[in-house]
Amino acid sequence: MLKIWSMKQKQQQAENAQTGKKKKVTAAQLRVQKDLSELSLGSTMRTEFPNPDDILNFTLTIEPDEGMYKGGRFHFSFAINQNFPHDPPKVKCTQKIYHPNIDMEGNICLNILREDWKPVLNLNAVIVGLQFLFLEPNASDPLNKEAAEDLKTNREGFKRNVRSSMGGGSVKGQTFERVLK
Numbered sequence: 001m002l003k004i005w006s007m008k009q010k011q012q013q014a015e016n017a018q019t020g021k022k023k024k025v026t027a028a029q030l031r032v033q034k035d036l037s038e039l040s041l042g043s044t045m046r047t048e049f050p051n052p053d054d055i056l057n058f059t060l061t062i063e064p065d066e067g068m069y070k071g072g073r074f075h076f077s078f079a080i081n082q083n084f085p086h087d088p089p090k091v092k093c094t095q096k097i098y099h100p101n102i103d104m105e106g107n108i109c110l111n112i113l114r115e116d117w118k119p120v121l122n123l124n125a126v127i128v129g130l131q132f133l134f135l136e137p138n139a140s141d142p143l144n145k146e147a148a149e150d151l152k153t154n155r156e157g158f159k160r161n162v163r164s165s166m167g168g169g170s171v172k173g174q175t176f177e178r179v180l181k
Contacts, residue, residue, distance in 0.1 A: 028084040032056060035123040045127065056080040059094070060127060063181060064134040068162045069099075072179045076108075076130060078123075088117035089126060096176050098165035100137045100148035104174065108133070109143040146172055 032055050041047065048059045060076045074097065079090040091113055093106040101109040110129045112121055142148030150158040161171045168178030 026082055028080060028082045029055060031085050032080055032123070038122065039124055039127070041127070045131070056082075056084075060130070062131060062134065064131075067135045068137070068159050069134040069166070071181055072134075072166045073181050074134070074179060085119040085121070088113050088121075089123065091126065091130070095179055096174070097179070098144070098147055098161055098171050098174075098176060099133070100139050100142040100144050100151055101133050103143040107143055109138075109141055111141070 036047070036055065039047070044063045044065050046061050048061070049055065049057075050059070051057065056079070058078050060078060062074050062076070064070050064072060064074075075094040077092050077094055081087055081090070091108055091110075093102050093108060095106070096104050097106075103109075108130070110126075110133065112125060112129055137147075137151060139148040139151040147158070147161075150161060165171045165174075165176040166179050168176060168180075170176070
């Protein structure tokens with residue numbers, strides 16, 4: 001038994017010498033790799049990996065083609081820790097946006113990113129959830145209470161504010177960067 005162990009060690013050392021040091025692949029990286037290979041991104045979304053060697057940190061761009069946010073281009077940063085899929089990914093909107101479910105710091109109010117996260121959920125579920133926030137903003141679970149109140153009480157005014165903010169205008173004292181394509 002001892003001889004088999006030392007042979008295995010020598011074989012491993014020889015492999016490492018030939019290929020250089022092999023980096024260990026973590027369970028989180030394997031799961032993210034699987035999730036990314038199964039993604040079904042439509043023409044309105046794309047991912048970008050600033051560091052191709054780091055699949056745990058990437059950017060998602062959503063360009064809604066319907067709804068109040070149609071014509072905009074929105075970027076989200078994904079940071080996935082080593083405890084994924086037991087912990088949800090950390091997702092932030094990198095632009096200031098007038099939206100009831102996204103605050104001015106880019107935090108996102110999406111239940112599957114918080115209390116409803118389960119390890120069986122995948123990155124595709126998160127991306128579909130983000131896309132849905134642009135189609136149907138949810139005024140009953142807001143992070144931006146002013147925008148939610150606006151949506152509840154004055155839908156047409158809310159739409160005007162969304163258009164103004166997406167064009168780089170100012171809404172209720174907040175200035176927004178232009179996100180229209």
